[in-house]
Amino acid sequence: MTSSLTRPGLEQIRTWLEEVPDPEVPAVSVMDLGIVRDVQWAGDELVVAITPTYSGCPATSVIAFDIEAALRARGLDRLRVERRLSPPWTTDWISEDGRRKLEAYGIAPPAENAGGPSVFDRLLRKPLTIACPRCKSENTSRISEFGSTPCKAQYRCDACLEPFDYFKCI
Amino acid sequence: MSGQEALFEYLLRLGDNTLILGHRLSEWCGHSPALEEDLALSNVALDLIGQTQLWLNLAGEIEGKGRDADKLAYLRDGRDFRNVLLVEQPNGDFAATMARQFYFDAWHYLLLRELTGSKEARIAEIAAKGLKEVTYHLERSQEWVLRLGDGTEESHRRMQTAIDDLWMYTGEMFESDAVDEAMVRDGIGPDPSSLHEPWLGLMRSTAEEATLTLPQPGWAQRGGKRGIHSEHLGYILADLQFLQRAYPNATW
Numbered sequence: 262m263t264s265s266l267t268r269p270g271l272e273q274i275r276t277w278l279e280e281v282p283d284p285e286v287p288a289v290s291v292m293d294l295g296i297v298r299d300v301q302w303a304g305d306e307l308v309v310a311i312t313p314t315y316s317g318c319p320a321t322s323v324i325a326f327d328i329e330a331a332l333r334a335r336g337l338d339r340l341r342v343e344r345r346l347s348p349p350w351t352t353d354w355i356s357e358d359g360r361r362k363l364e365a366y367g368i369a370p371p372a373e374n375a376g377g378p379s380v381f382d383r384l385l386r387k388p389l390t391i392a393c394p395r396c397k398s399e400n401t402s403r404i405s406e407f408g409s410t411p412c413k414a415q416y417r418c419d420a421c422l423e424p425f426d427y428f429k430c431i
Numbered sequence: 432m433s434g435q436e437a438l439f440e441y442l443l444r445l446g447d448n449t450l451i452l453g454h455r456l457s458e459w460c461g462h463s464p465a466l467e468e469d470l471a472l473s474n475v476a477l478d479l480i481g482q483t484q485l486w487l488n489l490a491g492e493i494e495g496k497g498r499d500a501d502k503l504a505y506l507r508d509g510r511d512f513r514n515v516l517l518v519e520q521p522n523g524d525f526a527a528t529m530a531r532q533f534y535f536d537a538w539h540y541l542l543l544r545e546l547t548g549s550k551e552a553r554i555a556e557i558a559a560k561g562l563k564e565v566t567y568h569l570e571r572s573q574e575w576v577l578r579l580g581d582g583t584e585e586s587h588r589r590m591q592t593a594i595d596d597l598w599m600y601t602g603e604m605f606e607s608d609a610v611d612e613a614m615v616r617d618g619i620g621p622d623p624s625s626l627h628e629p630w631l632g633l634m635r636s637t638a639e640e641a642t643l644t645l646p647q648p649g650w651a652q653r654g655g656k657r658g659i660h661s662e663h664l665g666y667i668l669a670d671l672q673f674l675q676r677a678y679p680n681a682t683w
Contacts, residue, residue, distance in 0.1 A: 316560055317481020346485070347556040349563060405467030406571045407474040411564075415467060431563045 281331045284323045288366035295354025307340040312350045315411045364394045371430035393418035437613035439494045446486030447514035453479030478564040485557045505675035516655040517600035519663045529575040530593035536569040538604045541626040550618035580641025602651020
């Protein structure tokens, strides 16, 4: 039982969550991706609110489990992981640190701000320029709108010929 | 029909559309013309199944009889499904799959965009989540209609055949009935006919760019929203529901 005198502070808990990797993109943490929306004490129970990246993302339940396991390992025994849908997740919530880690891992981070024009306008526009995470060339082409997970698309660098994942902007 | 009953019906329609189309797309898994397309079709299916869970769980909650998304998906018979006929049509060739997807995605996008302003907060939340995914689906399916329509002689022929064959299933999406009227009255959902003009606008401009001839609006095949389906739905359910029917309550 954690009493209010001995319970860890929210900043401390957030630091612990920085160490919980995303199960599908382990180079970044659940904090880097902006999946953790809130950490609060409700009495002597800790409530962690998480949001799915995509409605059908199979990693969401694994993430909830990993967060719970990591916090229990730190001695927190009264905690609840809550799923929150609104506001919907956006790649704008990926931290600067997270973007750097993605690129270093070989995944091009989202290119633009998500609050862009509506689709009917966007349908008339040319595709985005995505820089190769390896050689930084902008001479790249899209191979497929989807990659190994719903949150990514597949690209190829036409300069260094490296195929790579692009973290889509939503 | 009470407001709650109409809302339950409406949520079944939303969830059954995404469930049946998601299942159809998943049938491509391992059979697509290229690995990239295999991944893409499966990922679109995954988005739609994810949305299904949200819609049907909410439907079960509104109904209040202890049914969740799994029970609604696996333990209802064909007559109880409320999806439009378009989504249950067979995959056909790749052109038919992408034409069906484009017809659906454009309508789905316009509908979800309206639903983000729904007075029922839980519907607005799910719509806002789904809209981001569906925006991407629409961009992708439009691109394929353009590529195949304005491609080779063979790809053009196939895409023209696909948009002709599926056209009669599009009218149902814009027809209104007592359930839709109740949703308009309660500020929950839009009048389906209000989506027709913007949908047609996108169809026309896309067909023109793709060098395709868009069929004329005409007689529409209908019934799915009331549970009157084409013969294809039964086969889908035989596949989709087999495990729960053969081994009731099986879990892992």
